[in-house]
Amino acid sequence: MEKVSYLGHTLTRWRVGNSTFLALPEKGARLMNWNLQLGDGSVRDVVYWPELAAVENFATVRGGNPILFPFNARTFDRGDIHFWRAADGVRRPMPMHGLARQGDFKLTRMDPRGFAAQFIPGEEARACYPYDYEFTVTYRFESLGFTCEFTLKNLGTEPLPWSAGHHFYFTVPWSEGAKRADYLIRIPATKRYRQDATGQLIPGPALQTDENLANKALIDSIHTGLRNNEVIFGEKGRPSDIVMHLGTAKVPPPEATFVTWTLNDDSPYYCVEPWMGPPNAAEHKLGLHYVPPGQTQNFVVGAVIR
Helix, strand or coil, rough: CCEEEECEEEEEEEEHHHHHHEEEEECCCCCEEEEEEEECCCCCEEEECCCCCCCCCCHHCCCEEEEEEEEECCCEECCEEEEEEEECEEEEEEECCEEECCCEEEEEEECCCEEEEEEEHHHHHHHCCCCCCEEEEEEEEEEEEEEEEEEEEEECCCCCEECEEEEEECCCCCCCCCCCCHHHEEEEEEEEEEEEECCCEEEECCCCCEEECCHHCCCCCCEEECCCCEEEEEECCCCCCCEECCCCCCCCCCCEEEECCCCCCCCCEEEEECCCCCCCCCCCCCEEEEECCEEEEEEEEEEEEE
């Protein structure tokens, strides 16, 4: 574990076995990069981070793992984007992907295997999500993977709504000379949706369990009704796939969701995103969870090279 100076920020680097992890816990609890030293001495980038000359807005960099809390993606209120309506009937603003990715965190634990950081709600967060709570992000690093746990504790007197998630940017392709078409993904979903222009869920594309990552129908697809909690993707005919786990139960709740996304055909990353539920959960209620007063809920995901 060591400190690293980076474009005006101080990062922390962890080396655990063959893996190296780079993070800035105080800014968005952001895991920035994960790379793996291979047997021949070469290094494989697993979680992507771009080459930057400066960081003007750390939260919007396309890389690492932005934390999506209290809601993921786009929220709507009666067709209007970037709003939501709570149980009290009040319409409130809600930025794209919520509040945590652009928020400040305070470290509550740091050791040679990871960190825990607690969200510090600022003025924007209090206006958008006016509750009394503690939201903590905990990373645990291993030689060939990691887990990330969200913990939401309700300190108030009314139920606390949330439907959070992750936005992992994985390096694809990761082999020299390979193309995105050389990669397959296995998603054990029984239902697929898209989100329309008013925030409602509409039927998604007809996809196979195993799909080529070059299939454009995967982009912005919402995969739910999961038969098990593993999504596997990697290069056809070669070892060392990435296996993502959503939750700790072999079969996750029926509303648990993976989203697949990338920006362009030639983007050097592909996003595989485990979420508690589909986007706009506060309105359509699918995947919306409530933490009762005085209680705590957790959401755990992980990734491993296998």
